[in-house]
Amino acid sequence: MADDLELRFERTVRSESRIEPRDWMPDGYRKTLIRQIAQHAHSEIIGMQPEGNWISRAPSLRRKAILLAKVQDEAGHGLYLYSATETLGADREDLTVKLIEGRQKYSSIFNYPTLTFADVGVIGWLVDGAAICNQVPLCRTSYGPYARAMIRICKEESFHQRQGYELLMTMMSGTQQQRDMVQDSVNRWWWPALMMFGPPDAESTNTEQSMAWRIKRDTNDELRQKFVNMSMPQAEKLGVTFPDPELKWNEERGEYDFGQPDWDEFWQVVKGGGVCNEQRIAHRRKAHEDGAWVRDAAAAHAQKHARKEGAA
Amino acid sequence: MSTSWPLWEVFVRGKRGLNHVHVGSLHAPDAEMALRNARDVYTRRNEGVSIWVVPATEITASSPDEKDPFFAPAGDKVYRHPTFYAIPEDVPHL
Numbered sequence: 001m002a003d004d005l006e007l008r009f010e011r012t013v014r015s016e017s018r019i020e021p022r023d024w025m026p027d028g029y030r031k032t033l034i035r036q037i038a039q040h041a042h043s044e045i046i047g048m049q050p051e052g053n054w055i056s057r058a059p060s061l062r063r064k065a066i067l068l069a070k071v072q073d074e075a076g077h078g079l080y081l082y083s084a085t086e087t088l089g090a091d092r093e094d095l096t097v098k099l100i101e102g103r104q105k106y107s108s109i110f111n112y113p114t115l116t117f118a119d120v121g122v123i124g125w126l127v128d129g130a131a132i133c134n135q136v137p138l139c140r141t142s143y144g145p146y147a148r149a150m151i152r153i154c155k156e157e158s159f160h161q162r163q164g165y166e167l168l169m170t171m172m173s174g175t176q177q178q179r180d181m182v183q184d185s186v187n188r189w190w191w192p193a194l195m196m197f198g199p200p201d202a203e204s205t206n207t208e209q210s211m212a213w214r215i216k217r218d219t220n221d222e223l224r225q226k227f228v229n230m231s232m233p234q235a236e237k238l239g240v241t242f243p244d245p246e247l248k249w250n251e252e253r254g255e256y257d258f259g260q261p262d263w264d265e266f267w268q269v270v271k272g273g274g275v276c277n278e279q280r281i282a283h284r285r286k287a288h289e290d291g292a293w294v295r296d297a298a299a300a301h302a303q304k305h306a307r308k309e310g311a312a
Numbered sequence: 313m314s315t316s317w318p319l320w321e322v323f324v325r326g327k328r329g330l331n332h333v334h335v336g337s338l339h340a341p342d343a344e345m346a347l348r349n350a351r352d353v354y355t356r357r358n359e360g361v362s363i364w365v366v367p368a369t370e371i372t373a374s375s376p377d378e379k380d381p382f383f384a385p386a387g388d389k390v391y392r393h394p395t396f397y398a399i400p401e402d403v404p405h406l
Contacts, residue, residue: 301342
């Protein structure tokens with residue numbers, strides 16, 4: 001019987017059909033998905049902070065409205081994804097607690113500080129650009145609710161990336177000081193953006209099984225290469241350089257050669273040693289705790305009305 | 313600490329003339345808040361002209377385990393499809 005179910009599961013995955021919430025699935029598949037989707041959801045929620053940092057200081061009403069819409073989108077993306085984890089039997093409250101207790105991770109990129117307004121543009125261009133590279137293949141991931149959430153997210157990320165690039169083009173046509181600010185920001189974000197694809201394939205423990213289950217569609221190194229290829233012409237057009245002396249076109253491969261990020265730094269930040277790790281979690285915890293009375297009041301209000309309706 | 317808000321399934325009508333389609337779920341204390349939250353979460357870019365929210369616990373679904381026998385009655389009734397019937401090519405409008 002169990003073999004039968006497993007066979008049907010594997011056939012569904014292999015035939016590029018989708019696994020849906022009430023289908024039988026291996027425990028490992030369910031656990032891997034919950035871990036990956038929750039980590040992705042947490043990243044969206046924590047990801048509101050670095051840019052939220054600049055909402056009150058945006059240089060114009062136009063930029064402020066755009067930034068607000070973008071940060072609101074990140075919240076929405078987090079909610080789509082939490083909703084997908086719940087179809088697997090995860091509990092929302094439990095995931096929030098795991099995040100603020102540091103028992104589940106989020107993307108390390110958000111542990112870097114946003115020092116200037118140019119960072120808002122560079123995050124849109126490079127960080128959201130890297131996210132898009134990671135996420136577009138996930139629109140074809142084998143778990144239906146995750147794939148559907150990713151389709152919505154990818155549509156909206158396109159706005160994020162374009163607003164970032166446009167912001168940078170505006171700054172690059174400004175003063176020398178503004179151009180320097182953009183270059184400085186690119187220098188700080190380039191390597192962390194490359195790290196977003198995860199460790200090199202040889203060291204990535206989850207890749208093989210996730211590829212077999214078609215949760216993951218491309219390896220970390222494949223996606224990283226694709227991102228570099230895409231970003232180079234954009235940088236040239238913008239008039240900035242990436243801080244990598246090894247970065248150059250390889251005629252033979254038809255792709256760019258590039259250097260490796262500092263993986264020791266990567267692991268250090270993953271393990272909590274980044275500039276902003278503590279601040280990000282403390283902020284999320286405070287928002288959760290400060291919001292408790294609102295959640296309780298709304299629940300009490302709903303209960304009171306349900307009682308009234310029951311009595312009438 | 314309080315228990316968490318109940319889960320609601322959200323259905324959106326993309327435009328007039330189309331069915332409501334399931335888009336996802338959310339938590340809210342009551343139906344009215346579920347509608348407002350659904351608007352903010354699922355229709356930030358004019359994706360809908362109408363929203364339904366339904367308590368997730370109120371949905372009854374067919375089970376995937378009984379998939380084959382449950383949908384079997386439709387399987388062997390090819391005569392329900394127009395292509396089952398052979399009509400000469402020269403008969404118009406049919």
